Each structure stands twice: as C-alpha cells, then as structure tokens.
Amino acid sequence: MIDHSLTNSPPSSGTSLRGSIGVAGIVFLVIAAAAPLTAVAGSLPVMIAIGNGAGAPAAYILAAAVLLVFSVGYAAMSSSVTDTGAFYAYVSKGLGRSTGLGAAALALLAYTTIQAAIYGLAASTMQSVVVRFGGPDLPWWFWAFILMALVAVLGYRSIDLGAKVLGVLLIAEIALIVALIVGVVVKGGAHGVDAVSFTPDAFLSGSPGIALMFAIGSFVGFEATAIYGEEARNPKRTVPIATYTAVISIGVLYALASWAVVLAFGSDNVATEAQSDTADLTFIATSEFLGSVAADILMVMLVTSLFAALLAFHNAIARYTFALSRNGFAPQRFMSVHSRHGSPHAGSALQTITAFLLVGVFALAGADPVLQLFTWMAGVAIVAILLLMILTSIAIIAYFRHSDTDNRLWHTKVAPVLGTVGLLGITALVIANFTTLISGSAALAGVFLAIIAATFVGGCLAERVIRRRELASA
Numbered sequence: 001m002i003d004h005s006l007t008n009s010p011p012s013s014g015t016s017l018r019g020s021i022g023v024a025g026i027v028f029l030v031i032a033a034a035a036p037l038t039a040v041a042g043s044l045p046v047m048i049a050i051g052n053g054a055g056a057p058a059a060y061i062l063a064a065a066v067l068l069v070f071s072v073g074y075a076a077m078s079s080s081v082t083d084t085g086a087f088y089a090y091v092s093k094g095l096g097r098s099t100g101l102g103a104a105a106l107a108l109l110a111y112t113t114i115q116a117a118i119y120g121l122a123a124s125t126m127q128s129v130v131v132r133f134g135g136p137d138l139p140w141w142f143w144a145f146i147l148m149a150l151v152a153v154l155g156y157r158s159i160d161l162g163a164k165v166l167g168v169l170l171i172a173e174i175a176l177i178v179a180l181i182v183g184v185v186v187k188g189g190a191h192g193v194d195a196v197s198f199t200p201d202a203f204l205s206g207s208p209g210i211a212l213m214f215a216i217g218s219f220v221g222f223e224a225t226a227i228y229g230e231e232a233r234n235p236k237r238t239v240p241i242a243t244y245t246a247v248i249s250i251g252v253l254y255a256l257a258s259w260a261v262v263l264a265f266g267s268d269n270v271a272t273e274a275q276s277d278t279a280d281l282t283f284i285a286t287s288e289f290l291g292s293v294a295a296d297i298l299m300v301m302l303v304t305s306l307f308a309a310l311l312a313f314h315n316a317i318a319r320y321t322f323a324l325s326r327n328g329f330a331p332q333r334f335m336s337v338h339s340r341h342g343s344p345h346a347g348s349a350l351q352t353i354t355a356f357l358l359v360g361v362f363a364l365a366g367a368d369p370v371l372q373l374f375t376w377m378a379g380v381a382i383v384a385i386l387l388l389m390i391l392t393s394i395a396i397i398a399y400f401r402h403s404d405t406d407n408r409l410w411h412t413k414v415a416p417v418l419g420t421v422g423l424l425g426i427t428a429l430v431i432a433n434f435t436t437l438i439s440g441s442a443a444l445a446g447v448f449l450a451i452i453a454a455t456f457v458g459g460c461l462a463e464r465v466i467r468r469r470e471l472a473s474a
Contacts, residue, residue, distance in 0.1 A: 022238060023238050023241050023242045023245065026238065026239070026242040026246075027242050027245050027246050027249065028170050030242070030246040030250075030312070031170060031174075031246060031249060031250055034218060034219055034220070034250050034309070035118070035305045035306060035308065035309035036170075036173060036174060036177055036250070036253055036254070036257070036305065037173045037176070037177060037298070037301055037302050037305035038118075038121070038302065038305050038306055038309065039218040039254060039257075040177055040180075040254070040257045040258070040261070040282055041282040041283065041298065041302055042121065042302075043214045043217065043218055044056060044214075044257070044258050044261060044281075044282065045261075045274050045278045045279070045281035045282060046214060046274075046278060047059065047210070047211045047214045047215065047258075048258075048261075048262070048270055048271055048274040048281070049271065049274035049275045049278045049281075050206075050207065050210055050275075050436065051206055051207050051208065051210040051211030051214065052202065052203060052204070052205050052206040052207060052208045052210075052211045053202070053205055053206050053270060053271030053274075054196055054197050054202050054205075054262050054267035054268070054270055054271065055197060055199075055201075055202035055203040055204070055205055055206070055208065055211065056197070056211050056215075056258050056262065057197040057198060057254075057255045057256075057258040057259040057262065058197060058198050058199075058200075058202060058203035058255075059203065059208065059211040059212045059214070059215040060215045060218070060251055060254040060255045060258060061198070061251065061255050062203070062212065062215070063212060063215040063216045063218075063219060063251070063426070064219075064247055064248070064250065064251025064252075064254075064255075065251075065422075066216075066419065066422035066423060066426060067216075067219055067247050067251075068244070068247050068248065068251070069415050069418050069419045069422060070389065070393055070415075070416075070419030070420075070422070070423060071243045071244060071247050071419075072410065072411050072415035072416070072419070073393065073396040073397070073400075073411060073412065073415050073416035073419060074090075074243060074392065074393075074396065075239065075240035075243045075244065075411075076240075076396075076400075076406050076408070076411040076412055077090055077093075077396050077399060077400075078236070078239040078240055078243070079236045079239075079240065079405075079406070080399075080403065080405045080406065087103055087107055087388050087389070087391075087392045088100055088101075088103050088104035088107055088320065088323060088324070089323065090392050090395050090396065090399070091103035091391050091392055091395040092395075093395065093399050094394070094395025094396060094397070094398040094399035095391070095394065095395045095398055097463050098460045098463040098464070099391065099395075099460060100463075101459040101460060101462055101463045101466075102391075102456040102457065102458075102459035102460035102463075103388055103391050103392070103456075103459070104320065104323075104324055104459055105455045105456060105458060105459025105462075106384050106385075106387055106388045106391075106452070106455060106456050106459070107320055107384075107385075107388055108317065108320055108321075109380070109381075109384050109451075109452065109455045110220070110380075110381045110384035110385040110388060111313050111316050111317045111320070111381070112317060112351075112354060112355070112358065113358075113377040113378075113380045113381040113384070114220055114313060114377065114378060114381035114385075115310060115313040115314065115317065115351075115355055116355060116358045116359055116362075116373065116377045117373060117374045117375075117376075117377035117378040117381065118306055118309050118310050118313070118374070119144045119147065119148065119310065119355065119359050119373070120140070120144070120359070120362065120369035120370060120372075120373030120374040120377070121306060121369065121370055121374040122143070122144070122147055122303060122306035122307060122310060123140040123141065123142075123143040123144035123147065123369055124140050124369040124370050124374075125299070125302050125303050125306060126140075126143040126146075126147070126303050127139075127140050127143055128299070129299055129300055129303055130143075132296075132299065139363075140363075140369045141359065141360075141363035141369075144359050144363070144369070145356070145359075147307060147310060148352060148355055148356060148359070150307070151307070151310050151311050151314050151352070151355075152314075152348070152349070152352040154311055155311065155314045155315055155318060155348040155351070155352070169304045169305070169307070169308045170308060172301060172304070173301055173304065173305050173308070174253065176294070176297065176298060176301055177253065177257050179290060179294070180257065180260055180261075180285065180286055180289065180290060180294075181256050181257055181259075181260040183260075183289040183290050184260040184261075184263050184264050184285070184289050185260065185263070187289055189260075189263030189264055189266065190263065190264060190265050190266040190269070191266040191267075191268075191269075193263060194263070194267060196262075196267040197258070197259050197262050197267060198259075202267070206271070207433070208429075209429040209430075209432060209433045210433050210436055212426060212429055212430075213382065213429060213430045213433050215254070216382065216386065216426055216430065217378065217381075217382040218250070218254060219247075219250060220381060220382065220385050260285070261281065261282055261285050264284075264285035264288060264289060265281075265285070282298070283295050283298060283299065286298050314348065314351055314352075314355075315348075317347070317351045317354075318347035318348040318350075318351050319347065320347075321346075321347035321350055321351065322346075322347045325347070359373070375438060376438050376444070376448070379434060379438040379445075379448060380448050380451070380452060382430060383427075383430060383431065383434065383448075383449065383452055384452050384455070386423060386426065386427045386430060387427065387452070387456070389423050390420060390423045390424060390427060393416055393419045393420040393423060394420060396412075396416045397412075397413065397416045397417060397420070400412035400413065400416075431449070434448075434449065
C-alpha cells in the first residue's frame with residue numbers, strides 16, 4: 001500500500017528547512033561526499049592491487065552507468081516528492097510506511113558508519129601530515145575530535161555556508177586531480193598512452209567484483225541531490241539536473257583519474273606496483289609527473305577532501321533525523337529549525353554526539369583507525385546503501401504504477417526496472433566479496449551483515465509500535 005502521509009511539498013513555517021542552494025551547490029555537496037581525492041589516493045590503489053589491475057577505470061564506468069540509469073526514475077520521482085528524507089520518503093511513498101522506516105534505519109546506519117569510517121581515515125592522514133611537516137605526533141583520535149568540532153560548527157549553520165566551504169575545497173581538489181591527468185597524458189605515461197583499461201579483457205581480469213565493490217562505494221552520498229530539495233531554488237528543476245550532473249561528473253572524473261594512474265606505471269605493470277606499495281601509489285605517480293611539491297600538496301589536500309566528505313555526510317544524517325521527526329517517527333525536538341540559520345540544528349547536534357560515541361568506542365579499544373575503523377565501517381555502509389538503493393528503485397516502480405503524475409515510459413518503468421537489475425547484480429558481487437572488504441574475517445562479515453539485516457527489520461517493526469500508539473491515543 002502506498003503511504004500518503006508524506007506530502008508532496010514540505011510543511012511551511014517552523015518545520016521547513018530554508019536555503020537558496022542551486023544546482024552547483026548541490027553538485028558540490030554530492031561530489032564532496034564522494035571525496036574524489038580520497039577515491040583516487042585511497043580506494044583506487046586497493047582496486048588495482050587486489051581487484052582487476054589496469055581494468056579499474058572500467059569499473060567506475062560500469063558503476064556510473066548503473067547509477068545513471070537508476071537516476072532516471074529517481075529524478076522523475078523528485079519532481080513529485082520534495083522531502084529532505086530522500087530515499088526514506090521515496091520508499092514510504094512507493095512501498096508503505098513500514099518499509100519506509102526500515103529504509104530510514106538503513107540510511108541512518110549507512111551514513112553514520114561511513115562518517116565514522118572517514119573520521120578514522122581523516123584522523124590518520126591528519127596525524128601523518130602534521131608529523132611530516134614537523135608538528136607533534138599526537139594520537140589519531142585527537143585529530144578525529146578536532147575535525148568533529150569543526151564539522152559540528154559548520155553543520156549547525158546554514159546549508160549555504162556549508163556549500164560555499166565545500167565548493168572552495170572541492171575546486172582545489174578537482175584542480176589537482178585534473179593536473180595529474182593532464183600531466184600524465186601530456187608526458188605519455190610510463191610506456192605511452194593506451195586505452196587498455198577500457199577493454200572487456202582488462203575489466204574481467206583478476207577480481208572485477210572487488211574493483212566494482214570499491215567503485216560503487218566511491219559514489220556513496222549520491223542521494224544528497226534529493227536530500228537538499230527543500231533548501232534548493234526550484235527543487236523540481238534543480239534536483240533532477242543536479243542528480244544527472246553529479247553522477248556523470250563523478251564517473252568521468254574517477255575514470256580519467258584512475259586511467260592516468262594506470263598510465264603512470266603502464267597498464268602491464270601497474271598491478272605489480274600497486275601490490276608492492278599500495279598506500280603510496282598515487283603519491284608516487286604525482287611526484288613523478290608533477291613534482292615532489294605537488295605530492296606534498298596532494299597529502300594536505302587529502303585531508304581537506306576527507307573533511308569535505310565528513311561535512312557532507314553530517315548534513316545528510318541531520319536531515320534524515322529532521323525528516324523522521326517531522327513525520328512523527330522521532331522525538332519532536334529534532335524537527336526544530338534554527339530561527340536564524342534555517343538548519344536542522346537539533347539533528348546536527350545529535351549527529352555530532354553519535355559520531356563522538358562511535359569513534360570514541362574504537363579509540364578506547366585501541367583500534368587501528370584505517371585497518372579497523374575505516375575498513376569495517378565502510379564495508380557496512382556500502383552494503384547498507386546498496387540495499388537502500390534497491391528498495392528505492394523498487395519503490396519508484398511501485399509509485400508510478402499508482403500515480404498519474406508522470407506517464408513517460410522510459411522514466412517511470414523501463415529505466416527503474418533496468419536500474420533495479422543492475423543494482424541487484426552489483427550487490428550480489430559486493431556481498432560475495434564482503435569478507436575481503438572487512439579484513440578477511442568470515443565471522444566478522446557475518447556479524448556485520450546480520451546487523452544490517454536487523455537494522456532494516458527493526459525499522460519495519462518500529463512502524464507497528466508507532467501504529468499501535470496512534471490507535472491507542474485515538
């Protein structure tokens with residue numbers, strides 16, 4: 001049954017978010033969450049080393065293609081549903097309130113864990129940068145909490161301010177990546193310029209499932225185009241354009257950047273190089289083709305890239321909490337909108353507390369910020385977000401079957417079905433390789449997958465409890 005409890009337009013007055021963000025601002029927020037430099041310097045070397053080697057760029061193309069097809073129905077539905085809950089709101093509209101709350105629980109789990117993961121990687125990188133330039137060797141968790149405080153301040157303020165900060169950081173980040181691409185291509189790489197990376201043989205070599213898993217993980221944060229609909233100028237136009245622009249931009253940037261790194265070592269040698277020095281692969285390429293100063297700048301920019309991602313995910317989680325509260329599924333205090341900034345400040349504060357507790361647990365346990373905090377939490381987030389996207393894709397199909405707001409065959413039927421099939425295929429590959437993603441422990445993989453399943457079921461069951469309370473109060 002379709003849930004009509006969510007209105008097609010957000011409430012006015014004190015429960016409506018405010019902002020004047022445009023297409024560029026939303027695209028900045030989405031690409032910032034994807035953290036391009038983090039993908040190029042962090043995920044890509046791993047994809048090459050244990051995935052499909054020189055075929056890694058093709059994995060980004062395939063992931064982008066699937067998400068682009070998914071985006072057709074997603075953008076079409078955004079014209080009918082403007083709600084900061086995004087995936088949650090869409091699933092509720094198409095599959096009912098119970099499934100919608102299950103989706104909301106998955107979303108909160110996905111973004112909370114991916115943010116915690118990034119805090120681990122960002123803090124570790126910050127620690128290395130400070131030491132490299134002569135600063136004190138402080139514990140990683142110290143830097144994690146410093147970054148958390150900065151994110152808390154910006155998350156509390158207007159989304160327009162956050163978008164401006166992310167915009168500046170992102171322009172510098174992309175400029176460095178483009179410089180690397182141009183530098184490698186102009187100098188002809190290690191053994192000349194070739195297109196081997198984009199051939200079927202290259203993609204299917206080694207373990208393409210692992211490469212595709214990291215590629216799709218690099219797009220996490222994708223739904224932010226709809227999350228900021230209430231704070232956008234003309235959301236019915238802004239959100240669809242921003243969605244297509246973000247997916248295409250991220251896909252093209254990742255494909256070209258990964259291709260440049262492959263060329264920097266040669267398509268026949270890059271896998272060996274990645275396996276021997278995974279962590280420094282992109283830095284070595286940058287030093288070789290742009291100089292040692294550029295490599296140092298890359299290290300600093302990696303910190304700002306991770307900070308941008310932290311702020312983007314913080315904003316997304318705060319708005320999910322706001323949407324749940326406004327629709328009666330969370331304490332009413334979290335639907336409070338700041339009188340000056342127009343932001344969901346209560347949800348933002350809650351997110352800061354949650355991040356502090358989760359990161360604090362890993363810090364107290366003496367966990368490694370990268371091998372454990374980052375790797376484990378990123379693995380949980382990738383599976384959860386894929387399941388959430390599948391639910392959303394199915395919900396889009398169901399919604400347009402019962403709605404006459406859009407009768408375009410490709411946008412409301414064909415593309416959503418193809419997107420669902422593609423997402424199911426990717427999810428199957430990710431789960432099949434999930435043990436690799438979280439350090440090779442089958443037992444730990446089982447525990448995390450069980451947590452993901454329990455989170456969704458718990459969200460669905462929560463709707464029954466809420467319904468009983470509503471009936472009792474009536």
